[in-house]
Structures are given as structure tokens and as C-alpha cells.
Amino acid sequence: MSTNPTGNKESGTTRQVPISVLDLAPVNVGTTPADSFPKTLDLARHAEKLGYNRYWLAEHHNMSGIASSATSVVIGYVAAGTKKIRVGSGGIMLPNHAPIVIAEQFGTLESMYPGRIDLGLGRAPGSDQLAAQALRRGLSSHGQDFPQLLKELRGFFSSTPESARSVRAVPGEGLNVPIWLLGSSGFSAQLAGSLGLPFAFASHFAPDYLLPALQIYYSNFQPSEVLDKPYVMVGVNVVAADTNAEAERLSTSQKQQFLNLIRGNPGKLNPPVDSMDGLWAPHEEAALQEKLSYSVAGDQAVVRDKLQSILKETQADELIVTAQIFDHQARLRSYEILAEAANLQPLL
Incomplete structure (x- = not known):
């Protein structure tokens, strides 16, 4: 597989693309979702001032560490508290919902905040099987009918x-x-390409299939009234700090979260530790390192170089960044450093 999946874009040494934020509205150990929402709004305002392009929130259920289960409600909260940044879903899990409900919810949001709302859609449940059954009661959907649901929604x-x-x-x-x-x-890469829709890949937690999926998207792309050429956004985990050592320490919160997920024990976001030694077994460390291959923890120079490497490899049109950082001020600072590394320009 070529590291240039498009085969037709120049890959110079420096590229500038829009950068967006994916917020999982993390719930820290010792706190409740009520504590998370003001931090989400504060980060969104911060991102807007720094020049980030979009602010997306994700639908997850039955997970005590993520507060954005009622995704449309949180989108409205963030849009009301900001002025220019686009706000949307990364994503709404469409098989969990009747399409008309999503059309009405996002139609309402667009009516309230015109020109600022995005609707990112996924076909997974965003939850475990028990929660999926509770969510889909009466809908009898398990994701196979996603294309039909999408057609109905559109x-x-x-x-x-x-x-x-x-x-x-x-x-x-x-x-x-x-x-x-x-x-x-x-699956979604092929569908997005055939419909001429923009495509976002979740390489921040599923990096293995990124390049093949992009190839599928590009090879199946058909121009549409939405896009005349492909548009790809790639997910990246970024933890930035003033020193590499501090960034590595802050990133251990995310590593603990991933470790709990692969053990089948998701929970709230833990504070950072000085070392992961003793917290994971060698095979777990190897599994995590593989899942975090599209992740970076470091100072401004390290972040800049890694993002340029990702852009060169993927030829992405946009990056969407998530940062599972326990301390709110450190999280704000991380996005400041990333904005400086990417030379973002303020929206305000």
C-alpha cells in the first residue's frame, strides 16, 4: 500500500490544513457529568479563539467516563455558548435512532445556529450489546440497514x-x-465515496485500517452535489505540553483509559501517573501501542513533526484531534500548543 492513498496530491514538507476538535466530554474520577459540561463549553470557546475549524461531540452510551450520550443536547449547549466555530457530531450512531428524529433534532439546531451545524454519522451502536438493545428497542436495527437509514434521513x-x-x-x-x-x-468508506460525501476515519482508536479505507474511499468516489472531489478528515490523539516529559506523563490518563477498555472495564478518566510500568502486562502494552499509532505526545516541535508526517502519509484534507487529559488547564494548554504548531489563525 502506497503511503499516498490519493496518488494525485503533492506531499511537500509542510502542509497546513484545518484542524478540528473531537470532545468525548470526559468524566474524571471523583467527578460527575455535571462537572464535565462547563469544561466542554470552556474548551469549545478556547478552540474557537485559537482558530480550530469544528467542535464535534461523540455519542457513547453506558460509559461512565463519557458525558455526551445526549449528543444533540450537548451540541446545542456548545453552539449557544460560541459564535463562529462549527459544532456537530462525531458522530451520531444512526442505527440507534429513527431518521426523522435526527432530521428534526439537527434541523432544529441548524435553525437556531444557521451555517454552523455538522451531522457526522456512524453505524456502530456506540455502546455494549446490552445498551444497544435498550437503545434500539422497537427499531430492530443492528447496523446492516445503515445505507437505507441514511437514504431516509437525507x-x-x-x-x-x-x-x-x-x-x-x-x-x-x-x-x-x-x-x-x-x-x-x-464499509462507510465505500458508501461515502459512492455517495460523494465527506469521510472521517477513526484512526485515533482504530488505526490499522486507515490507509486501506482511504484507498477504498478514493477509488469509489463519485462527484455529487455535495462534493466535486474527495474530502477526508483523519482522527488523531494529541497530548501537547511545554516539555516532552510532561506530555508523556499527561498521556498516561488516556493510556489507562484504553487499557480499561481492552480489559472490558471502561470507567472514568484517571489522573496521570509517572509510569505505566506495573499497570499493564507486556501484551497489553503492545496492543495499546498499536491502537495509539496515530497518536502523539510531546512539545510543540514533536507535535508539529508528527502531524506533518501523518499529513504526508494520509494526504488528509483535515485533522480532528482528541485529547483525553485529566487536568482541564493542561488540556486547554495542549490545544494552545497544537494551534501554535499548526499555525492556526483565530476565528474571532
């Missing part, structure tokens, strides 16, 4: 609804809410 946004339709999405109908497909495999 139909509700259409300004020319089918004459036979007796149900309309109000608000929603006729509104321009950009739809992205999100994925960690080739």
Missing part, C-alpha cells in the same frame, strides 16, 4: 420531498445540514 432534509410522503421533518426539510460519514473500516 430524504427528510430534501427541499423536494416525495409527493407520497405523509411525514415531514419540521424543522429539517429544506435545510442544508452537511452530512459526514464516519468509520473505522471499509
Whole structure:
């Protein structure tokens, strides 16, 4: 596999692309979701001032360490507290919902905050199987019918609804809410390409299939009324600090979180530790290092060099960055350093 999946973009030594934020609204050990939401809004305002392009929130369920399960509600909270930054979902897990409900929710958001709302869609449950069953009660969906659900959802946004339709999405109908497909495999990559939609890959937790999925997207891309050429956003974990040692220490919160996930014991975000030695077995360390291959922890220079390497390898049009950092001020500082490394320009 070539490290240039497009085969047609120049890969110079320095590229500048938009950079966005993926916020999992982390719930720290010793806190509640009520403590997380003001921090989410503070980070969004911070990101807006620094010049980040989008601020996305993710739908996860039955996870005590993530507060953004009611994703549309949190999007509205963030959009109300900011002015210019785009706000959206990274993503809404469409099989969990009736398409008309999502059309109405995002139609409402777009009506309230015109020109600022994104709708990123995934087909996984965003939860364990028990929670998935609870979420999908009465919907009888397990993700296989995602293309049909997507078609139905896009139909509700259409300004020319089918004459036979007796149900309309109000608000929603006729509104321009950009739809992205999100994925960690080739399924959504192929679908996004064939429909001419933008595609975001979850390489921040599923890096192995990134390059093959991008190749699938590019090879299947068909120009549409949405895009005349492919548009790819790649997920990256970034923990930045004033020194490499401090960044490595801060990154241990995320490593502990991943360790708990692979052990089947998800929980709240733990404070950093000086060393992961003794917390993981050798095979667990190897598994985590593989999952975190599109991650960087370091000072400004390290972050800049690593992001340029990722851009050269993937030829991504945009990066979306998540930072699971326990201390809120350190998290704000991390995004400041990243903005400096990427030479972002303030939106305000």
C-alpha cells in the first residue's frame, strides 16, 4: 500500500490544513457529568479563539467516563455558548435512532445556529450489546440497514420531498445540514465515496485500517452535489505540553483509559501517573501501542513533526484531534500548543 492513498496530491514538507476538535466530554474520577459540561463549553470557546475549524461531540452510551450520550443536547449547549466555530457530531450512531428524529433534532439546531451545524454519522451502536438493545428497542436495527437509514434521513432534509410522503421533518426539510460519514473500516468508506460525501476515519482508536479505507474511499468516489472531489478528515490523539516529559506523563490518563477498555472495564478518566510500568502486562502494552499509532505526545516541535508526517502519509484534507487529559488547564494548554504548531489563525 502506497503511503499516498490519493496518488494525485503533492506531499511537500509542510502542509497546513484545518484542524478540528473531537470532545468525548470526559468524566474524571471523583467527578460527575455535571462537572464535565462547563469544561466542554470552556474548551469549545478556547478552540474557537485559537482558530480550530469544528467542535464535534461523540455519542457513547453506558460509559461512565463519557458525558455526551445526549449528543444533540450537548451540541446545542456548545453552539449557544460560541459564535463562529462549527459544532456537530462525531458522530451520531444512526442505527440507534429513527431518521426523522435526527432530521428534526439537527434541523432544529441548524435553525437556531444557521451555517454552523455538522451531522457526522456512524453505524456502530456506540455502546455494549446490552445498551444497544435498550437503545434500539422497537427499531430492530443492528447496523446492516445503515445505507437505507441514511437514504431516509437525507430524504427528510430534501427541499423536494416525495409527493407520497405523509411525514415531514419540521424543522429539517429544506435545510442544508452537511452530512459526514464516519468509520473505522471499509464499509462507510465505500458508501461515502459512492455517495460523494465527506469521510472521517477513526484512526485515533482504530488505526490499522486507515490507509486501506482511504484507498477504498478514493477509488469509489463519485462527484455529487455535495462534493466535486474527495474530502477526508483523519482522527488523531494529541497530548501537547511545554516539555516532552510532561506530555508523556499527561498521556498516561488516556493510556489507562484504553487499557480499561481492552480489559472490558471502561470507567472514568484517571489522573496521570509517572509510569505505566506495573499497570499493564507486556501484551497489553503492545496492543495499546498499536491502537495509539496515530497518536502523539510531546512539545510543540514533536507535535508539529508528527502531524506533518501523518499529513504526508494520509494526504488528509483535515485533522480532528482528541485529547483525553485529566487536568482541564493542561488540556486547554495542549490545544494552545497544537494551534501554535499548526499555525492556526483565530476565528474571532
